[in-house]
Amino acid sequence: MEKENNAWIDGLFSHSYAEARQKFLSAAARRGLAVESHELALAGADGETLATDVVLDGPADASRMLLVISGVHGVEGFCGSAVQTGMLLRAREGADALRDTAVLHVHAVNPFGFSHLRRVTQENVDLNRNFVDFDKPLPVNPGYAEIHELLLPAVWPPQAEVEAALAAYRDRHGARGLQRAMSLGQHGFADGMFFGGHRPTWSNVIFRRILQRHAPKVRQLASIDVHTGLGAYGVGERIFASFDEDxxxxxxxERWWGELTSVTSGTSTSIPLTGPIQTAITEECRGAQHLGICLEYGTWPSERVTGALRAEHWLHRHGDTDPARAAAIRQALKDAFYPDAADWKLAVWQQASQACLRALEGLQEDASQAMLA
Structure with missing residues (x-):
């Protein structure tokens, strides 16, 4: 095993989707693990192949599984990809003792956004708002309708009166109310922010297909969905992500992962979402008891992150004749969700690897208790 020093950890991270994908594929090859690739029929930012890649580390018929997910929000994939690559490369001491247990890595659920430095998919859909029942009336977010034109005005940077109107909305509804109006999810503005779509996206369909193939025999399922952009710099907030309210x-x-936050109780930096990806886990893995967390790493102050998001969506909506400014906007979004700094990367790896190991230990402990019962 290679020593897990700072240089090794830094090497897990990448500067582009293409590099991140190659590191993930190379780690799987080094372990002799097969890769299942679901290719998207669109080109990457540098003309590269785009794909959601799947690696099963462990027995195909395991009844216990840890599911590790990266790139739900494309540009956030730099973090999750590094975690998955590191977990494939790290020491395997005691692997034979992981009875009836597998790890399923789903790499770059949203490869288009990862490559093109967008948070959304090729359909301009926030994937974590897309897992809704499209045969029923779609969720309505009246708050977003009030601020859509303020978030993405015709002129960028926004004029003073636009920002004043947005501040007035925040004064009326509070910071949490503004966050809810903006990021809850909406289905009325296809060119807007946090758009949930009018139908299942390609990524939605592929993720469900992956679960249908790999998890039908799973009875105990743990999941870790890696995100960035909310919270204090380098802190991985563990957000409870199971729908079972028991x-x-x-x-x-909490026995597995320690103290958890909750979007429903208001203890999380996030808010309840319409159509998160965990919906698919619940619906496609009905025979499994699911325990999941979103591991949400803080980057920069929320004003910087929100500003970068607004600018990039403005660019998508209105376009820009200045290539240099367009490139700067895209780079600013990447920087907002991926601090390319050694201390941040170290914090990410230490917390994520611990969360993964605790999940595996928890699955094994539960199995032992079941045998003794």
Whole structure:
């Protein structure tokens, strides 16, 4: 095993989607693990192939599984990809003792956004707002309708009166109310922010297909969905991401991962979302008891992150005849969600690897208790 020093950790991270994908594929090859690739029929930012890649580390018929997900929000994939690559490369001490247990890595669920430095998919859809029942009336977010034109005005940077109107909305509804109006999810503005779509996206369909193939025999399922952009710099907030409201389920999750936050109780930096990806886990893995967390790493102050998001969506909506400014806007979005700094990367790896190991230990402990019962 290579020593997990700062240089090794830094090497897990990449400067582009293409580099991140190659490191992930190389790590799988080094372990002799097969890769299942779902290619998207669009080119990457540098003309590269775009794909959601899947690696199963462990027995195909395992009844216990840890699911690790990266790139739900494309540009956030730099973080999750590094975690997955590191988990494939790290020491395998005691691997034989992981009875009936596998790790399923789903790399770059949204490869288009990852490559093109967008948070959304090729359909301009926020994937974490797309897992809704499209056969029923779609969720309505009246708050977003009030601020859509303020968030993405015709002129960028926004004029003073635009920012004043947005501040007035925040004064009326509070900071949390503005966050809810903006990021809850909306289905009324296809060119807007946090758009949930009018139908399942390609990424939605592929993710469900992956679960249908790899998880039908799973009875105990743990999931870690890696995100960035909310919270304090380098801190990985562990957000409870199981839909089962039984207090015993939360208690079990906290035995594994320690204290967790919750979007429903208001203890999380995030808010409840319409159509998160965990919906698919619940619907496609009905035979499994699911314990999941979103591991949300803080980057920079929320004003910087929100400003970068607005600018990039403005660019998508209105375009820009200045190539240099367009490139700067895209780079600013990448920087907002991926601090390319050694201390941040170290914090990411230490917390993520611990979360993964705790999940595997929890699955094994539960199995041992079941045998003794």
């Amino acid at each position: 207090p015993a389920v939360l208690a079990r999750a």
